[in-house]
Amino acid sequence: MEKHQAVVLGSNYYIGLSTVRCLGKMGVPVTTVDYNQEEAYGSYSKYVTSSLIGPYYKEDPEGFIDYLMAYGKKQERPPVLIPTADPYVEMVDRYWDRLKTVYLLPDIPQGYLSTIVDKDRLYAMMKEGGILVPETLEISEDNLYKKVREELGYPCVVKPVDSHSFVKTFRKKLFKVQNEQELTEAIEKAESRDLKVVVQRIIEGPDTNKYTFDAYVNASGRVSHCSSFHLLRLYPNDYGASVYTEHYYNEDIFDYGKKILEDIGFKGFAELEFKKDENNGRYYLMEINVRIVNFNTLLEKIGLNMPYILYRDLTGNPLPPQEVRETKNRVFWYLYEDLWAVRGYLKSGEWSLKEVLGSLMRPKAPAIFDWKDLRPVLKYNGMMAKKIPKRLFKRNQ
Template identity: 40%
Template sequence: MERVHKAVVLGVNYYTSLSVIRCLGREGIAVTTVDCSHDRTYVLESKYISEKIIAPHYQTDEKALLACLIRYAQKQQTKPVLFPSLDPYVECVDRHLEELRHYYLINQIEQGLSTRLMDKHSLAELAVQYGVKIPESVPGYHPHLIEAVEKETGYPCILKPADSTAFGRLFHVKVFHICNRSELTEELRKVKEAGLDFIIQRVIPGFDDHMYTFDAYLDQNSKVAHWMTAQKYRQYPINFGASVYTAQKYVPELYDIGAPFLEAAGFKGFAEVVRIRRPQIRQRLRKHRSVVLEKHSAVLPQRKSTGHLISG
């Protein structure tokens, strides 16, 4: 069946964009990709891509990128559906949401919501606001940071960037894993010299196969229309990376916390809630954000006595 609306996938150098392209292409949807370069973009080898566009970089000329997107949409008979597939593109679309909605079909309608959900500080505030427990955390701007970390989170702990993309580009890791005061002092020096915002958070123990996911699609009324759950077996990098081996596993308790949180936040589109199981009585939650199709974390009460479910 011929599909009327084209899909425009923004950013094509990560597996998330490849997944979007494959899923849409298999349904007969024409897919156009947009990125600043065709170098090192293995995604462009997909047979499901109909058009490939090189556009200005969002960092060097965001206005020109916006103009490029608008020109392409104006040439189409119907509004394309816009799929930003990386954090920086999600933020870019969010900044220009009101203008882009004149030319594209976009899940989000509230400007600023995507950015707030991606930012670790505001995401933690939303979690508290909607009754989602989070582990001990210390913001990077705390006036007595080292003392607060040792009192609130202890060691080991992790330093998580507010801007994961900038942090990863500079340090080539997702987080800093810290085991003592000496390591904390050194990692703080690095991020402060780089001018990056961050939080320090207690480490929740458990290997990759202790993690479970709640994946959902929320409609334009911010109601969960479709959902599934799965168990992770491997991430890359281990413990703090993206899923590379996951199996579907039905865990209905995840809906009880994931759906109310996402609906209350007013989210629209695809989201993933990740949590980790550990054999302790206390319930905690570790917040986890991602890219494109935003990731949010939540805690889940476990019904059996073998452990508790904690977000990853």
């Protein structure tokens, strides 16, 4: 039994649930922290030692941090703090120096994670290092429409700097615009909600041109554990989250990804998302995620238990380095959202029914289902039984 507590922020989504399972299976005592017990289905896992309900971090950020600090100070040893969703990452990053006095966190400066998440600052940093990123224009630039027309071309996308706030407001990750009028309307929509956006060239190609490099950078600043993956289906289509992803060794991005993370001084877990341009065959860095990712269960299945790797490194007993460079026949599958994704792909013709059915024959790493830990599954299914009819009704209106 491991001695340090792991405090997992957010168990109302399958990323939190998979984090709990990855730690609990290895004998780590796990505490979950949420603000609403009703939807925190991950907290029902048999691997949870204690489940806490604290202040809502958005309504009372100081109260939330005070709550975490008070809990951490009660523990015999400093707990490992693991945020599993972007809003928790932002909150922890904002109070990093304070939280570090009680919790075990990677040795990076306060505010560093926000720099990586902010697309403007990330792209500027990448350009300085000679890393390919999509051509992007600030909406405050002189002659914006002329530059969009000549440098980016239509269609193009209007993307947020703060993805989480944008998705919460508009229920989509970006606006795809076909002409100058639509560009104006998209910018005005974002500005009316005080959301900062940029205009970006579309990297041509289907969703299957997207790949990720997932890695843990240890306390010495070296990539110690890593592999690459191939995104097959996203929801929403084109610019959504991965709902059907395969393990795939992509030698074109493997060492490239390692170098990027080590050069920028990152520490902890990170995922680099690349898209291969259909026209020139080059890989563009689209974004960097700095939390445990959607297909965490797939990472575990191929031998990279990222939450436990992080836990062992931060508690001073790191695991031996491991790079998975051979492709393993396993896919991540989030059944619920993949059903909606497939609906869109069939409609667009990007996937045929035969291709979809064929893809489902492969060994899977499910997002939620686990025979050995059924309580969260039953809780989740109960929630979905209420939500799905409402969603179908809205779609049919």
